[in-house]
Amino acid sequence: MLYNKRTNTCGELNTRNIGETVVLNGWVAKKRDLGGIIFIDVRDRYGITQIKVSPEKKNISALAASLGNEFVISAKGNVIQRESPNKNIPTGEIEIDVDELQVLNESLTTPFVVEEEVKANEDLRLQYRYLDLRRKKMMDGLLLRNRVYQLVHEYYAKLNFVEVETPILMKSTPEGARDYLVPSRVHKGKFYALPQSPQTYKQILMVSGLDRYVQICKCFRDEDLRADRQPEFTQIDVEMSFVGQEDVFKISEGLFAKIWKEILNFELPVRFPRITYDEAMTKYGIDKPDMRIKDLMVITDLTAAVKTCEFKVFNDVINSGGMIAGIKTGKSVNGAKIEITRKISDSYTEFAKKIGFGGLATLKMNDDGTLQSSILKFLNEESINGIKNAFDIKPGDFVFILSGERNKVLAGLGQMRLKIAEDFKLLDDSKHEFIWITDFPLFHYDEEENRFVGEHHVFTSPKDEFIHLLDSKDRKEIESIRANCYDLVYNGTELGSGSIRIHNSDTQKKVFNVIGLTDEEAIEKFGFILEAFRYGAPPHGGVAFGFDRLVAMLYGTKSIRDIIAFPKTVSAASLMDNCPSPVINQQLDELGIQLKKG
Numbered sequence: 001m002l003y004n005k006r007t008n009t010c011g012e013l014n015t016r017n018i019g020e021t022v023v024l025n026g027w028v029a030k031k032r033d034l035g036g037i038i039f040i041d042v043r044d045r046y047g048i049t050q051i052k053v054s055p056e057k058k059n060i061s062a063l064a065a066s067l068g069n070e071f072v073i074s075a076k077g078n079v080i081q082r083e084s085p086n087k088n089i090p091t092g093e094i095e096i097d098v099d100e101l102q103v104l105n106e107s108l109t110t111p112f113v114v115e116e117e118v119k120a121n122e123d124l125r126l127q128y129r130y131l132d133l134r135r136k137k138m139m140d141g142l143l144l145r146n147r148v149y150q151l152v153h154e155y156y157a158k159l160n161f162v163e164v165e166t167p168i169l170m171k172s173t174p175e176g177a178r179d180y181l182v183p184s185r186v187h188k189g190k191f192y193a194l195p196q197s198p199q200t201y202k203q204i205l206m207v208s209g210l211d212r213y214v215q216i217c218k219c220f221r222d223e224d225l226r227a228d229r230q231p232e233f234t235q236i237d238v239e240m241s242f243v244g245q246e247d248v249f250k251i252s253e254g255l256f257a258k259i260w261k262e263i264l265n266f267e268l269p270v271r272f273p274r275i276t277y278d279e280a281m282t283k284y285g286i287d288k289p290d291m292r293i294k295d296l297m298v299i300t301d302l303t304a305a306v307k308t309c310e311f312k313v314f315n316d317v318i319n320s321g322g323m324i325a326g327i328k329t330g331k332s333v334n335g336a337k338i339e340i341t342r343k344i345s346d347s348y349t350e351f352a353k354k355i356g357f358g359g360l361a362t363l364k365m366n367d368d369g370t371l372q373s374s375i376l377k378f379l380n381e382e383s384i385n386g387i388k389n390a391f392d393i394k395p396g397d398f399v400f401i402l403s404g405e406r407n408k409v410l411a412g413l414g415q416m417r418l419k420i421a422e423d424f425k426l427l428d429d430s431k432h433e434f435i436w437i438t439d440f441p442l443f444h445y446d447e448e449e450n451r452f453v454g455e456h457h458v459f460t461s462p463k464d465e466f467i468h469l470l471d472s473k474d475r476k477e478i479e480s481i482r483a484n485c486y487d488l489v490y491n492g493t494e495l496g497s498g499s500i501r502i503h504n505s506d507t508q509k510k511v512f513n514v515i516g517l518t519d520e521e522a523i524e525k526f527g528f529i530l531e532a533f534r535y536g537a538p539p540h541g542g543v544a545f546g547f548d549r550l551v552a553m554l555y556g557t558k559s560i561r562d563i564i565a566f567p568k569t570v571s572a573a574s575l576m577d578n579c580p581s582p583v584i585n586q587q588l589d590e591l592g593i594q595l596k597k598g
Contacts, residue, residue: 004075005025005027008022009045010024010049013049015093020078020079021077021078021595022078024044025077025104025306027042027044027107028069028072031067031069033065037053040075047089050082050096052096053098057375060100063541064101072104074102076095076100079096082094087434111131115135116135123569127575127576133565141551144551144563146548149216151262151263152214152216152576156212159212162213164205168195169192169193178193189593197217198215207537209241213239217235219234221233225568225569231566232573234546234547235547236496236550238498239541240542245541248500249486253434257270264432274437275438282299284298284417285299287437287487288489289437291491292431292492297327298324301324302365302386303323309383310380311378314403316578317403322404323409325410326387326391327403329400349362352412357404357408363375364376366394396426432490435488437487437489439463439483440486441479441482443515455483456497456499459529460499461506463481463482466481470514486543495553496543496544498538498544503537503540548560
């Protein structure tokens with residue numbers, strides 16, 4: 001097909017181009033007929049330019065009148081001053097007086113109008129994703145993703161990192177999330193797995209002497225989905241030899257400083273704060289604390305303060321080795337007015353019940369200094385003074401108290417402080433608070449499987465002072481082992497996770513023993529990396545950052561689907577191409593697979 005090819009995009013022309021003859025190619029975004037003069041907004045990925053067709057140009061005018069939305073057209077004409085400027089678009093001061101008009105392709109009536117304030121629900125937009133992506137908002141998300149992609153490559157290249165592609169078909173090692181399995185036609189009855197991460201491969205690259213590896217890679221996990229989780233996702237994967245934790249931190253901090261400066265024009269601190277996992281849980285009740293409210297409603301342990309009271313609920317908890325703790329709000333926080341009415345207090349009691357507690361104790365200091373509480377009659381003077389001193393309570397302060405098993409109480413108060421912060425709009429989106437969480441537990445006990453499992457993954461090294469406890473048979477001692485493991489948290493969201501790895505075969509074997517892997521099972525699942533470790537593995541460590549989540553947060557959306565070109569739904573389905581889908585019996589026969597009914 002012969003047509004006039006564009007001389008300019010639909011986003012670049014301005015008053016400096018007046019008098020030039022140009023050609024625009026794009027889609028019809030909107031058409032308006034004003035007394036015979038037809039105005040058409042032509043759109044491409046760069047923007048929108050208005051073209052004008054005068055009624056005296058009869059052939060062109062008739063063609064223009066027949067155009068529908070989303071027709072693909074080519075328009076040639078002169079750039080002229082626009083009589084009614086549109087200040088909302090960069091090209092709003094000019095328009096094209098059309099002399100030639102071609103229809104390059106027609107469009108059916110679209111299932112929804114392609115506009116910024118789209119009315120269609122997400123399922124319909126995902127089904128017709130190619131239409132949804134024509135919207136500037138969606139296009140901007142992909143362009144931002146591309147920009148961050150380039151910055152990551154540029155940053156690591158300057159630091160002498162080597163980009164290496166690791167296999168997509170790998171060995172299944174079912175520790176952690178479920179694998180996506182791929183049957184082999186050649187080796188009937190055997191399966192590949194799609195990688196949950198390139199963890200083992202990047203460690204082997206370190207054994208190979210590569211020294212510095214980076215990859216923006218695809219990872220796959222067959223797990224329940226949500227707004228910030230997809231069955232296939234992208235991460236920035238990094239590994240280095242001869243490094244410690246602080247080396248990983250320094251290089252990672254430099255990456256985020258570069259991205260935040262280039263994308264948001266925001267200067268991040270040279271060094272991010274660090275706190276341990278235990279401190280995060282004790283103060284904030286969560287291992288990804290939102291440091292925009294770091295000094296607000298810090299969890300306070302009241303167990304010792306109320307140990308002499310006559311409240312049976314508290315006494316039973318103390319006698320069973322549990323914890324009583326609370327958080328405090330004032331009349332105002334960060335300039336926001338905080339008023340806990342009876343109705344609001346009752347709603348938080350219901351919230352406490354929803355997260356597994358029998359109730360919520362509250363205490364308020366009135367403006368005259370008197371205390372108001374449903375449990376006041378059960379507290380003696382010593383307990384009352386203990387609570388007042390623990391919180392340094394002042395008139396207008398309100399205290400929420402939970403009791404029960406320690407970890408449950410901390411987690412419950414962690415959820416409650418975040419809910420209060422959201423309810424009273426205490427989370428300032430103009431802030432950019434990064435923090436490293438360090439020294440995670442190496443293991444946690446899985447009650448369902450009745451065994452220890454790796455808190456992060458089984459190649460994480462224990463801190464030196466805890467290595468001797470790998471030989472222990474005591475559950476509490478095993479649970480006390482802390483790892484050279486760390487997460488990077490941004491505004492309450494985990495952006496990445498990493499660790500210094502085990503590079504010694506004996507230590508790795510002990511970790512496998514703790515999680516219940518026999519020597520035979522360890523060799524079957526991880527024999528290739530254990531064998532590699534026997535040939536001079538260097539000390540090494542790394543980190544992986546969620547690329548989708550990173551871009552989503554820069555873009556200002558909570559759903560990573562908004563910045564992925566072709567995402568899946570929360571049920572892991574692609575509505576556009578209708579997958580997953582059935583396959584024919586011939587394909588199954590070639591693989592030696594028979595489907596079970598039901």
